[in-house]
Amino acid sequence: MANITTRPVTKLGIVGAGSVGTSLAYAAIIRDAAREIAIYDIDAVRAEAEGLDLAHGTQFTGASTVTGGGRIEALAGSDVIVITAGARQKPGQTRLELAGVNVDIIQKLMAQLMEQAPDAVYIVVTNPCDVLTVAAQKASGLPWNRIFCSGTVLDTSRLRLLLAREAHVLMTSVHATIIGEHGDSEFPVWSNASIGPVPIRDWKISGRQVFTQDYLDALTDDVVNAAYQVIEGKGATNYAIGLAGVRIVEAVLEAQNAVLPVSAIMHGQYGINGVALSLPSIVGINGVYEMLQMPLDEGETKKLQDSAETLQNTLAKLGV
Amino acid sequence: MANITTRPVTKLGIVGAGSVGTSLAYAAIIRDAAREIAIYDIDAVRAEAEGLDLAHGTQFTGASTVTGGGRIEALAGSDVIVITAGARQKPGQTRLELAGVNVDIIQKLMAQLMEQAPDAVYIVVTNPCDVLTVAAQKASGLPWNRIFCSGTVLDTSRLRLLLAREAHVLMTSVHATIIGEHGDSEFPVWSNASIGPVPIRDWKISGRQVFTQDYLDALTDDVVNAAYQVIEGKGATNYAIGLAGVRIVEAVLEAQNAVLPVSAIMHGQYGINGVALSLPSIVGINGVYEMLQMPLDEGETKKLQDSAETLQNTLAKLGV
Amino acid sequence: MANITTRPVTKLGIVGAGSVGTSLAYAAIIRDAAREIAIYDIDAVRAEAEGLDLAHGTQFTGASTVTGGGRIEALAGSDVIVITAGARQKPGQTRLELAGVNVDIIQKLMAQLMEQAPDAVYIVVTNPCDVLTVAAQKASGLPWNRIFCSGTVLDTSRLRLLLAREAHVLMTSVHATIIGEHGDSEFPVWSNASIGPVPIRDWKISGRQVFTQDYLDALTDDVVNAAYQVIEGKGATNYAIGLAGVRIVEAVLEAQNAVLPVSAIMHGQYGINGVALSLPSIVGINGVYEMLQMPLDEGETKKLQDSAETLQNTLAKLGV
Amino acid sequence: MANITTRPVTKLGIVGAGSVGTSLAYAAIIRDAAREIAIYDIDAVRAEAEGLDLAHGTQFTGASTVTGGGRIEALAGSDVIVITAGARQKPGQTRLELAGVNVDIIQKLMAQLMEQAPDAVYIVVTNPCDVLTVAAQKASGLPWNRIFCSGTVLDTSRLRLLLAREAHVLMTSVHATIIGEHGDSEFPVWSNASIGPVPIRDWKISGRQVFTQDYLDALTDDVVNAAYQVIEGKGATNYAIGLAGVRIVEAVLEAQNAVLPVSAIMHGQYGINGVALSLPSIVGINGVYEMLQMPLDEGETKKLQDSAETLQNTLAKLGV
Ligand SMILES: NC(=O)c1ccc[n+]([C@@H]2O[C@H](COP(=O)([O-])OP(=O)(O)OC[C@H]3O[C@@H](n4cnc5c(N)ncnc54)[C@H](O)[C@@H]3O)[C@@H](O)[C@H]2O)c1
Ligand SMILES: NC(=O)c1ccc[n+]([C@@H]2O[C@H](COP(=O)([O-])OP(=O)(O)OC[C@H]3O[C@@H](n4cnc5c(N)ncnc54)[C@H](O)[C@@H]3O)[C@@H](O)[C@H]2O)c1
Numbered sequence A, B, C, D: 001m002a003n004i005t006t007r008p009v010t011k012l013g014i015v016g017a018g019s020v021g022t023s024l025a026y027a028a029i030i031r032d033a034a035r036e037i038a039i040y041d042i043d044a045v046r047a048e049a050e051g052l053d054l055a056h057g058t059q060f061t062g063a064s065t066v067t068g069g070g071r072i073e074a075l076a077g078s079d080v081i082v083i084t085a086g087a088r089q090k091p092g093q094t095r096l097e098l099a100g101v102n103v104d105i106i107q108k109l110m111a112q113l114m115e116q117a118p119d120a121v122y123i124v125v126t127n128p129c130d131v132l133t134v135a136a137q138k139a140s141g142l143p144w145n146r147i148f149c150s151g152t153v154l155d156t157s158r159l160r161l162l163l164a165r166e167a168h169v170l171m172t173s174v175h176a177t178i179i180g181e182h183g184d185s186e187f188p189v190w191s192n193a194s195i196g197p198v199p200i201r202d203w204k205i206s207g208r209q210v211f212t213q214d215y216l217d218a219l220t221d222d223v224v225n226a227a228y229q230v231i232e233g234k235g236a237t238n239y240a241i242g243l244a245g246v247r248i249v250e251a252v253l254e255a256q257n258a259v260l261p262v263s264a265i266m267h268g269q270y271g272i273n274g275v276a277l278s279l280p281s282i283v284g285i286n287g288v289y290e291m292l293q294m295p296l297d298e299g300e301t302k303k304l305q306d307s308a309e310t311l312q313n314t315l316a317k318l319g320v
């Protein structure tokens, strides 16, 4: 067929063929989130094997194709790139030391990635993801909108699961969001949470208030501890973050302008600047359009600013 | 709400929270293949962690719920049960010895499972799956239709991937099937294979025959070796089998009567009896309705009978 | 295959093969909302033709099957029945007179339907749907939970479309609900509306408040008039209500417990009794579990009570 | 967000807001087949109303947006354009006269469309679609690959429905295709038809051949008459063709290279040139890549050539 311009198809690049990167690819092919998926890992053998295993499943899915390998050039032309590459915690290594290693990795990666896909939207998943987002933005010079991390999208889904189970309603009928650091200083915005249109604190079963302050406090602990529970039990968390990542990818590739609590570098919201924190944000084809300012009560505003300070300190310690 | 009969919802039970069982559960929640998914493993801690990780992702999927744990009672009321539980090969252990261990496991399991879900359709995935299907049928006394294994559904998808890539067409436009043992004696039925409606041997690109006999022979080797490649590179295969398994589950739960190359105990097809081998079969709400007899050329019939003999020998050695 | 209990598959019955009933069936097969769909209409010829046209499309969808015809027995065994049967407004006929005709139709229908599907959940779509819900409940003796109407689910989707377009966000990121009568006295609960987590009145673009009271008032008019616009332009409304109806059907068949503004007979909420009005309600496998009481401001409570009075008067006039 | 290139999203243009055009749009939003859908009709009022009704349903679907109206400029930038515009048969008007009117319409339309979307792939649905494809190609000067019609995709789905019902298998497990004219001279290629991998003439139920020659002949008549049945019963056919059209659109927009029996201008296949006839063809992002030559028996080849002659005559009579 001579001389006909080929319209480009959507392409998702994934850096890291570990448990997170491959679960994300699996969710992406099943949901047909992108027409082409390329996975890159410095461990070429693993990446090829994972790419093959995933591709073998595509008879049962739509038109998505997937490959894995050790050549970063395979990511060229990606519309979105999700970064899941990272080092594993070594015995004796502190979390801060691990963070330093991952900062190094992402800085080098971004330089290489800018050559392959300068126009892509970048989504960081590797931890500590808020910190790495700042490092990656600086290393790449990308506008703040085009590089952000999955932030508390995952933590929020954990929160909603617990609320939905207790209220016996569908998860999408639960409205509640965790904001701040993807880490210990994060918190749910209870002042804004509801089941359907009913404020969470007004939710009653047989006339009895279900979500008392004590209950909400315990539930907050449960959520923050959930990742630890999973990691203890299975050595990693991968399935939920895979789906959370694909959800964000879809918001970009389908130009959805969906409101999702991702984390991008703040520029004045609640008086915070220069750190990346999660806030409900509009995510569309060019990345983050806007990080929304929702009403917070005094305690919540304070917590958010504390979260910012925590992150500011970490950035300083790591010299980012 | 007093006194209203609750209509039962679809329930999928999974035995084994290993890499195959959890990938299958992941694909199932993403595709909304069953309303309730319960995973059971003797390793309760792992199963709970996996169940939690999977459940955390359900904000991004439909109404499916999922739990994991160490109580087999959680499988009660399942409409379909997929068995992925098995031992890992120990150093020095032969494949036959491993098979013996898994025969033991499945025999004990079936006795327990019959108490929880006597009316379920059972799908075996644990290897050697053809052998275990016979063992499980005998241990349970289930009719042959209600217990079968994923057989060459996976192998067939590997075949179609290679053919589709070479012919540059969508995988669902490729019609070709691997039959026989899920293992080394399996083979593609080339006499019946086509791309769209074009017999595979007639497929031409720029006037040149693409799929010569040499090409087809090489490709057969590639397919049979694909599993080894994946296992060498990543230590296991899980994603493709996860999707293949869910595809079969959907055929059952949606009463599809889909034609899929699963393996059930044969009863006279091509003169074969008593062993489980894969043939294109009609799979619906009660399991396998019929194993179809497609025309085979002489060489193919011979290969199928050899495959049956291989399995017969294994069954004898294992005392099944 | 001898002697194996066949597990029942999901079945959706539709009464009325007009433009609404068939659009609903079309959306249902495309979304695989039920395994079997049966359409019944007194106009058997039309129903058969529609059933055939719909069935011809099922090659491109999942496993759903569909048939149409003039025998009400075809609805036997339905899990959900959607009623779209109704008379067309005759020249000179007032809306109240038309309502009277439809009350008659539904009363007779319910008697017949109770024989075919006494355990089904019933969803009324025929207008005036709030009125017909009361009539149908009385004629059938069904518990209030098992018979309700699509209410303001459709009107709410019209509202959210306008808000989403103005705010440039995905529709599912808009939270706003219309409650009350499915008709002129309905109203949006602005006090509870938000874009993502931002209260609607706080939504700003470039620092400017977008949704001023004037804007919201105009938009309310637009929504209430949308149905008229569509009917004037194309003679009927069918596509949006088709999807709205399927959405409710899915909540039931998938046991979702989704919060949707359907209309069921009230029993004390906001002091209202005996009329059917739309409130955000939990919809699941047995129908409506609960109609939720969300906080309303004084004006809104007043409007709801006025809406109830309007309906009470209509019921009285029609002798329901 | 300054200075960031916006990647274009997929756009589907539909000409004609009649029953076919709007059903196609409905199926497209439900399946999320394109991000933007624009419908154009000379009857602006109808098109706006239909666009509004469709848009009202999008709360329940994905990110697809839809609009309707009377300005052809709304189609600018479409990746695919489906043409469903046409005149209705007037009393006393012969089919040939109607064809002449539609040739006129499409010739004028193509001139206008070339200004709006010169790079789109064009799919003709208006009847007689084979004839109009030739007229439209000539009027536009488009390469043959970029303008084709839905051909026997619909007729084939009717065939498969009947076969699937009789064989009690899932429709996608039926392989059979109707080729030739989308009209009375079309015919199924029985020599190549199968249920799963079983040749249709070998299909047995309880040892008895199901699809005897008499049965197949009767079934062929049933299929050719199905459209008439539907039109008689409901005045038009729209739902199945809507899904068939969307299926083709997806093959293009998702770069699927799916094999579908569309009709494009032939260039030597089976010795036929210059007329558009349906053959299984590879459909992808640039339209039709190749019309496949499947083996036909003598009778089938003869029928295809007769079909070509029929069309050649019609083209001659219409001066195309
Ligand atoms: N943000 C979240 O919500 C969230 C959730 C779960 C996991 N995570 C994080 O995701 C990361 C990955 O987790 P995992 O379980 O997949 O780890 P993993 O160890 O299984 O995989 C990491 C992969 O990265 C590869 N890699 C390392 N350096 C690389 C480089 N320079 N270029 C390319 N590839 C490189 C490794 O070879 C390895 O395959 C971890 O940092 C983890 O903490 C984040
Ligand atoms: N049929 C196929 O096409 C196919 C493809 C891939 C893998 N497999 C087979 O699937 C099986 C599982 O593979 P995997 O990678 O998930 O292994 P895995 O080791 O990750 O998981 C197996 C799980 O089974 C559990 N288990 C063992 N005995 C049990 C018992 N009695 N009751 C309950 N749980 C029990 C273990 O605790 C473990 O969690 C293997 O036999 C593998 O060969 C088959």
Ligand SMILES: NC(=O)c1ccc[n+]([C@@H]2O[C@H](COP(=O)([O-])OP(=O)(O)OC[C@H]3O[C@@H](n4cnc5c(N)ncnc54)[C@H](O)[C@@H]3O)[C@@H](O)[C@H]2O)c1
Pocket: C015, C016, C017, C018, C019, C020, C021, C040, C041, C042, C043, C046, C084, C085, C086, C087, C088, C105, C109, C124, C125, C126, C127, C128, C129, C150, C151, C154, C182, C236, C237, C238, C241
């Ligand atoms: N609730 C809503 O949000 C909503 C939205 C749109 C339309 N509607 C209502 O839906 C109804 C149907 O609209 P439509 O456009 O499909 O009308 P229509 O005239 O196209 O179809 C109505 C069908 O009902 C059939 N019918 C009449 N009496 C019957 C009986 N006793 N048993 C079985 N079938 C019978 C007719 O033969 C006809 O085919 C109308 O009342 C309309 O106002 C409601």
Ligand SMILES: NC(=O)c1ccc[n+]([C@@H]2O[C@H](COP(=O)([O-])OP(=O)(O)OC[C@H]3O[C@@H](n4cnc5c(N)ncnc54)[C@H](O)[C@@H]3O)[C@@H](O)[C@H]2O)c1
Pocket: D015, D016, D017, D018, D019, D020, D021, D040, D041, D042, D043, D046, D084, D085, D086, D087, D088, D105, D109, D124, D125, D126, D127, D128, D129, D150, D151, D154, D182, D236, D237, D238, D241
């Ligand atoms: N190919 C197939 O398999 C197949 C199947 C069904 C229907 N059809 C054909 O599809 C066509 C449409 O059928 P329908 O039921 O939607 O008809 P319809 O009368 O409902 O709609 C046709 C629409 O085209 C519009 N139109 C006419 N001229 C136009 C122009 N110049 N520009 C823009 N719009 C114009 C009309 O205003 C009308 O709204 C018919 O020709 C029918 O035969 C084809």
